[in-house]
Amino acid sequence: MQLKELASLVMISQVSGDEQVQITGIQTDSRKVQQGDLFICLPGHTVNGHDYAEKAVASGAAALVIQEDIKDLKVPVVKVKDTRFAMAVMADHFYGHPSSRLKLIGVTGTNGKTTTTFLIDRILEDQGKRTGLIGTIKMKIADQFYEMSGTTPEALQLQQHLHEMVEADTDYCIMEVSSHALEQGRVKGSDFKTAIFTNLTQDHLDYHGTMREYLGAKGLFFSRLGNTYSGNENERRYAVLNADDQASETFAKLTSAEVITYAIDSHADLKASDIRITSRGTTFKVNTPIGESEIALRMVGKFNVYNALAAMSAGLIEGISLEDLKASLEAVQGVDGRVETVDEGQSFAVIVDYAHTPDGLENVLATVKEFAEGKVLCVFGCGGDRDRTKRPLMGKIAAKYADRILVTSDNPRSENPDAILLDIEAGLTEDGVSRERYELIVDRKTAIEKAIEMASPDDVVLIAGKGHETYQIMNGVTIDFDDRLVAKEALRGRVQ
Numbered sequence: 001m002q003l004k005e006l007a008s009l010v011m012i013s014q015v016s017g018d019e020q021v022q023i024t025g026i027q028t029d030s031r032k033v034q035q036g037d038l039f040i041c042l043p044g045h046t047v048n049g050h051d052y053a054e055k056a057v058a059s060g061a062a063a064l065v066i067q068e069d070i071k072d073l074k075v076p077v078v079k080v081k082d083t084r085f086a087m088a089v090m091a092d093h094f095y096g097h098p099s100s101r102l103k104l105i106g107v108t109g110t111n112g113k114t115t116t117t118f119l120i121d122r123i124l125e126d127q128g129k130r131t132g133l134i135g136t137i138k139m140k141i142a143d144q145f146y147e148m149s150g151t152t153p154e155a156l157q158l159q160q161h162l163h164e165m166v167e168a169d170t171d172y173c174i175m176e177v178s179s180h181a182l183e184q185g186r187v188k189g190s191d192f193k194t195a196i197f198t199n200l201t202q203d204h205l206d207y208h209g210t211m212r213e214y215l216g217a218k219g220l221f222f223s224r225l226g227n228t229y230s231g232n233e234n235e236r237r238y239a240v241l242n243a244d245d246q247a248s249e250t251f252a253k254l255t256s257a258e259v260i261t262y263a264i265d266s267h268a269d270l271k272a273s274d275i276r277i278t279s280r281g282t283t284f285k286v287n288t289p290i291g292e293s294e295i296a297l298r299m300v301g302k303f304n305v306y307n308a309l310a311a312m313s314a315g316l317i318e319g320i321s322l323e324d325l326k327a328s329l330e331a332v333q334g335v336d337g338r339v340e341t342v343d344e345g346q347s348f349a350v351i352v353d354y355a356h357t358p359d360g361l362e363n364v365l366a367t368v369k370e371f372a373e374g375k376v377l378c379v380f381g382c383g384g385d386r387d388r389t390k391r392p393l394m395g396k397i398a399a400k401y402a403d404r405i406l407v408t409s410d411n412p413r414s415e416n417p418d419a420i421l422l423d424i425e426a427g428l429t430e431d432g433v434s435r436e437r438y439e440l441i442v443d444r445k446t447a448i449e450k451a452i453e454m455a456s457p458d459d460v461v462l463i464a465g466k467g468h469e470t471y472q473i474m475n476g477v478t479i480d481f482d483d484r485l486v487a488k489e490a491l492r493g494r495v496q
């Protein structure tokens with residue numbers, strides 16, 4: 001493709017040099033540039049991509065896209081106002097508008113994105129569809145799996161992955177859309193058929209600043225949806241909203257797509273009732289626009305009823321029958337690291353969960369409390385280089401629900417691990433929790449071993465925060481660490 005074809009996508013752009021130069025790839029990381037690539041310089045949060053322009057040229061970049069002037073460049077240059085915007089539209093064009101060649105379903109919200117995408121994936125696969133999945137745990141293209149380093153890829157990688165899915169003949173891509181992604185325009189250029197909202201509670205205030213800004217970022221997903229709607233079958237767009245979350249009112253007003261609601265407490269198109277939770281699963285009744293059903297999930301927790309309702313809504317949009325939705329949802333064993341039990345035949349329960357926000361922790365602790373016959377022991381921490389204000393809140397929640405609390409490390413990253421524990425302790429002790437009820441143990445392995453050692457028959461040990469993660473990032477170094485394996489080892493070593 002010629003440079004001028006890509007440059008013409010951005011109205012306010014200026015090309016210097018040969019605009020007929022051939023572009024064979026697009027890259028935003030100088031370390032990955034190959035001969036013939038177009039290197040797009042992104043301003044960045046830590047470093048400035050413009051500083052790597054020369055390196056990119058030395059590695060073979062055929063042309064550059066910049067938003068800041070760079071002197072003495074030896075290749076053609078396109079100057080634009082916003083290289084992130086240019087990246088999104090150029091990548092979408094370069095890869096042949098992949099999002100218009102498959103059905104794209106996106107899930108946003110503070111908690112429940114991964115779980116909901118997995119449920120939708122299962123529902124569609126059971127209909128014989130070829131699916132792609134992009135999110136926190138993995139990327140899937142038909143039957144191939146790939147490691148992911150974040151939740152929502154940058155626009156360039158996203159368009160590339162969608163293109164790979166089109167090439168692999170997938171009918172759908174179901175993806176998680178994080179608030180960071182929305183704020184940074186990572187999904188610009190992606191045409192979603194269905195946009196799903198799970199919930200909005202506190203997280204990521206380090207990045208968004210206030211809940212208002214965080215709400216604004218999520219709102220971008222719905223305001224950009226359905227603007228081309230004309231009644232044509234292929235142009236129909238849907239916003240699936242959780243009516244029990246007040247943010248949904250805002251999103252319903254922002255979108256021109258058809259709104260479908262789900263809820264447990266409020267009036268909604270899909271409404272669940274008669275929820276029953278045991279240590280083995282959750283049953284509920286559901287009223288939908290096409291009839292009633294009774295569902296027995298193998299997944300534990302009221303929050304999973306919300307995730308199931310969101311997934312059912314996506315299924316109904318695709319014309320799937322209630323019987324089939326029920327069969328698919330009931331077949332799901334669970335999602336990796338989400339309320340996952342570790343069973344070595346012990347007399348108490350050990351559960352690993354990915355709750356890493358105040359709301360997530362409160363939900364999972366409330367769920368565990370509901371079926372625990374003995375004490376609840378909770379091992380958890382809070383991530384470093386992330387929202388600090390959630391630390392005391394999570395401490396307070398642990399004190400409210402758990403009988404014994406072991407505060408420990410959860411990816412302290414570049415921060416002092418002891419200082420993070422003290423931030424959590426400040427909230428934990430706010431309501432006068434006694435000193436015997438909690439301990440601060442920086443080493444996560446020791447904390448897990450201790451909780452397992454302390455447990456009595458019928459107790460529940462909840463290890464929260466890392467779920468499927470297989471690493472711990474401490475002092476900037478990443479080491480292998482898997483809560484489930486550590487718990488297994490500790491259970492095997494325990495004197496029963």
Ligand SMILES: CC(=O)N[C@H]1[C@@H](OP(=O)(O)OP(=O)(O)OC[C@H]2O[C@@H](n3ccc(=O)[nH]c3=O)[C@H](O)[C@@H]2O)O[C@H](CO)[C@@H](O)[C@@H]1O[C@H](C)C(=O)N[C@@H](C)C(=O)N[C@H](CCC(=O)O)C(=O)O
Pocket residue numbers: 028029030031041042043044045046047048049050052149150151152153154178179180181
């Ligand atoms: C705050 C944030 O979102 N940062 C993302 C951002 O990094 P950045 O802007 O700091 O990039 P940078 O490192 O300054 O580099 C700027 C430019 O220089 C280029 N560069 C850099 C070095 C070099 O040698 N050569 C070179 O060309 C880089 O490729 C980049 O284009 O762009 C990078 C490349 O796309 C991302 O990897 C990075 O995610 C970081 C690692 C991150 O931790 N992000 C988290 C907060 C995040 O986005 N999380 C959400 C999930 C949250 C949730 O919902 O729970 C997610 O969607 O993953």
Ligand SMILES: Nc1ncnc2c1ncn2[C@@H]1O[C@H](COP(=O)(O)OP(=O)(O)OP(=O)(O)O)[C@@H](O)[C@H]1O
Pocket residue numbers: 109110111112113114115116136151176198199303304306307337338339353354355356359360361363364467
């Ligand atoms: N609908 C929900 N509402 C509240 N909490 C939930 C919900 N679903 C899951 N959780 C809790 O949040 C944790 C994370 O769930 P999940 O991985 O599905 O969310 P996510 O939105 O993908 O998270 P992330 O932003 O880190 O990718 C679960 O382990 C569970 O404790």
Ligand SMILES: N[C@H](CCC[C@H](N)C(=O)O)C(=O)O
Pocket residue numbers: 151356382383384386410411465466469
């Ligand atoms: N997507 C979330 C995951 C947090 C998981 C937790 N284990 C942590 O490291 O804080 C984030 O990057 O903020």
Ligand SMILES: [Mg+2]
Pocket residue numbers: 113114135136137151176
């Ligand atoms: Mg996720």
